[in-house]
Amino acid sequence: MALIIIEFLSLDGVIQDPDGAEGTPWGGWAFRQGRAAVAGDKFRLGPLLEGATLLFGRRTWEHFATLWPSRTDDFATQLNAMPKLVASRRRAIFDDWKNSERLPADPLPEIDRIRRHTDLVLIGSTSLARQVINAGLVDEYRLLIFPCVIGAGERLFDPGDAIDLDLVSVEQKDATVLITYRTTAPKQGEQS
Template identity: 55%
Template sequence: MNRVTVIEFVTLDGVVEDPDGSAGTPGGGWAFRHGPEAVAGDKFKLGSRLDTGALLLGRWTWELFSKLWPSRSDEFSTRMNTAQKWVASRTLTDVSAWNNSTVIGGELTGEVRRLRSERDVIVIGSTSVVHTLMDHDLVDEYRLLVFPTVLGAGRRLFTDPAGARDLRLVSVEQTGAAALLCYEKMSAIPLRVGR
């Protein structure tokens, strides 16, 4: 079965906002202070999923990536550049700056359901998109690269305890100064009443 996977850089206290500093927030750039080995290449272990899946990006993330990735030519960058990309935006119309990009024409959750019926969907950054998918229980897996930084403030991945869901830890792996944590959505497990 195809999956929706969320990819995020995150601090120890759950902040996902401005990991590279491009948004100019006071604590921005926190992921890149730990050196290139923590952020370079396929740190999220996507591998061939980039070849067969679809990337889903919000407008802001797509605009940032479309300025960075097309000029890169290493193996991982080539996979990013040739991957199918879907952009969730109500205002963006021209996505010619990055190969294989398409603006989502319909309602986001319906389009994601349609895409997932055909292939894996990988959401990178794009916190607003991720929150919408979380609200509609459409995220199957989280791959979080956790950095040893505490900001105390900023936009977080998990914000609403009312929408909390149990997750199952699948793996943990050190990558430079960070740790890659992979979680899956837990299936409902029936309660067993004993005597």
Template identity: 50%
Template sequence: MSVIVVEFLTLDGVVEDPDGSGGTATGGWAFRHGPEAVAGDKFRLGTLLETGTLLLGRKTWELFSKIWPGRTDEFSVRLNNAAKLVASTTLTDVSAWQNSTLLHGDLVAGVERHEGDIIVIGSLGIAQTLARHGLVDEYRLLVFPTAVGAGRRLFESPADLTLESTTRVGAAILSTYRTR
């Protein structure tokens, strides 16, 4: 089992509000580079969408459950068909997006007992909690040529990572890092 965290990121390390849906003063920075900058399988998830499980927090799941179900392009179909775990203490119904299941109980314990790969998309609080417990194996970061100066950052403390690969993806750079 691997835990893979995928995030949109600015040059100054901000992950908060890349699409502007959070209403922050600096939000929408990823979309300033055009819709093609974020469309499709930019994180090179490939077959992980078929074999792994997406792990989403409540806010990310609520946003995605409004965006993705109506789309029919190849990537959207694969994303819609993927198994999804939703970490939430307030949601009781996740039927709005197919193959979604609530993660009951403790997040860390749930991830530790899960069989198969887990892909955390967005969901900053989940990514940070799993990192604090040493459970993140890989980061796939789509770094945009934008600095916003303020906002929540992915890394709460220093992290030593090993660069595995970099690839230009439109206006951004996809960098993959291993933690162990």
């Protein structure tokens, strides 16, 4: 079982506002390659869509909850049916998108417990992604790299982060590249 982070990423490491929903001056950079660049199962989740649990921070979940429930294509149907866990200190009820529930106020122990029994896929959710990265809970990164340099915005990794990774695969997808890495260091609670 694994915790997998999936992110849209610019060449300079920006993950913030790929679709422009936040209204930043640089937002919408992922759509410069057209909708096909971001549509469907770009992260090769495949079988994970049937057995994994999605993991979100509150803001990303709220944004997705306005987009996905009304969609009916095959990918959306699978995504909508998946269990979803949300880390939030502000909102207690998550019934806008089916199969969603809130994590405890301190989500890391619960995330670590769940990832030992089922695959977790963390989408976007910069703050939560950084928390699980810093806690050493991430097993795999699937990064869809877009051919643009943003120059501003939040990045997946904090300055000073030092993480060893093993390259699993590189796959060109039109103008983007999907890069998959696995972490090499023992995870929290595991012995070296």
